[in-house]
Amino acid sequence: MKTEKISEFTINRLSIYLRCLNLLAASGVTTTSSQALAEQFQLNSAQIRKDLTYFGEFGVRGVGYNVTELRAHLNEILGLDRQHRIGIVGAGNLGMALANYRGFEHECFQVAALFDKEASRLGITSRSGVVVHHIDELDEVVARQRIVIGVVAVPAENAQEVVDRLTESGISAILNFAPVRPNTRPGVQLKTMDLAISFESLSYFLSDSGQDGPTPP
Amino acid sequence: MKTEKISEFTINRLSIYLRCLNLLAASGVTTTSSQALAEQFQLNSAQIRKDLTYFGEFGVRGVGYNVTELRAHLNEILGLDRQHRIGIVGAGNLGMALANYRGFEHECFQVAALFDKEASRLGITSRSGVVVHHIDELDEVVARQRIVIGVVAVPAENAQEVVDRLTESGISAILNFAPVRPNTRPGVQLKTMDLAISFESLSYFLSDSGQDGPTPP
DNA sequence: AATTGTGAATTCCTTCACAGCC
DNA sequence: GGCTGTGAAGGAATTCACAATT
Structure with a gap:
């Protein structure tokens, strides 16, 4: 647990991680890893690990994370264990x-x-x-x-x-x-x-669509 | 007008600038400056100027920006001149x-x-x-x-x-x-x-409100 | 004198890459 | 072997500070 200032980007991602874990738990998965999460849900594994370590060391090296435990931690961190x-x-x-x-x-x-x-x-x-x-x-x-x-x-x-x-x-x-x-x-x-703002942003990208040209080699 | 990639942060701020200009126009203001906008609406003047110059040079040095003109430019950039x-x-x-x-x-x-x-x-x-x-x-x-x-x-x-x-x-x-x-x-x-995500983020900041008192392990 | 437009400096965020551990 | 946790590198976004301009 660091005393460093934690960015709102990190907090928002914790919500996303929690959702992913809830899905895994619902399908009976008990253990996962940052790589597995990253692949399944299109995230970055290093970022998952870094985000989590602001709050503790929840994983086991060589093994990964226990889904139930990590859910419980994230629920508590986000204050979702209270009304x-x-x-x-x-x-x-x-x-x-x-x-x-x-x-x-x-x-x-x-x-x-x-x-x-x-x-x-x-x-x-x-x-x-x-x-x-x-x-x-x-x-x-x-x-x-x-x-x-x-x-x-x-x-x-x-x-x-x-x-x-x-x-x-x-x-x-x-x-x-x-x-x-x-x-x-x-x-x-x-x-x-x-x-x-959201609608206007979409409107902008509609206007100048063609932003994403083909990726160079 | 640059060909550089423009960030979504910039686009979102353009919406905000446009709103501010609409307010100014409604109260009869015809000319403003990045500093004036920054002070009135709690923005950063350098950021306003930098954001705008991705799309053109809309200001006059020593003078500032014409409110009506800049509104028109932003409306067009954001595609708000179309249905x-x-x-x-x-x-x-x-x-x-x-x-x-x-x-x-x-x-x-x-x-x-x-x-x-x-x-x-x-x-x-x-x-x-x-x-x-x-x-x-x-x-x-x-x-x-x-x-x-x-x-x-x-x-x-x-x-x-x-x-x-x-x-x-x-x-x-x-x-x-x-x-x-x-x-x-x-x-x-x-x-x-x-x-x-928004509610959970608020929940997080409720839990650890006041960075002064860290919770013991 | 005042304000823009912008390179440079800074701060913040993400990703890499690997030591350390299981 | 495989995975975490993390310092270092890289990249992005913001802010500074000033030359250029009216």
């Missing part, structure tokens, strides 16, 4: 889609509350029975429900205000879907999923 | 949320069709009247509607199959929301928005 309660601000199409997202159901992430400022949306419930509160109840509900992750699913104009209110409410991590780059206090983790 | 027709595969919560997403309405991206394999979803329409087709009509509808971007909004298990079918149908760019890393033919642009 994380989520509050979604914005009960429009996106907010409700996230609240109903089945990907959460079997996982450690649990949508515990929804918030909106539109009177017409108050009281609506998600498929699993989570109710839409007025945004003015944010502080109270976040505290009562022990919500730690806030999701911003409101229009760009309101995103900064919502981030500020979430921060005030004592939340420690925010996933923002609005196409803005909000300011946050240090200590509050912010991650933005920017649909507009 | 891009989108087909969404998967008419569940996420697919319908994307189809109804207002961010598209005033932009150059237009959702032209929805697809699903569930009989119960066929014929449903989005708010703007786009109808859900059976996935078997993909090839025909993609051709008829001149769809160039495919969106994958299906469960992980079906994502690779959908990517293959989209590729077969002649689409040139894919935005994937399933938590997998599908294989694509070279020439087809693929971008994955991985919710699971």
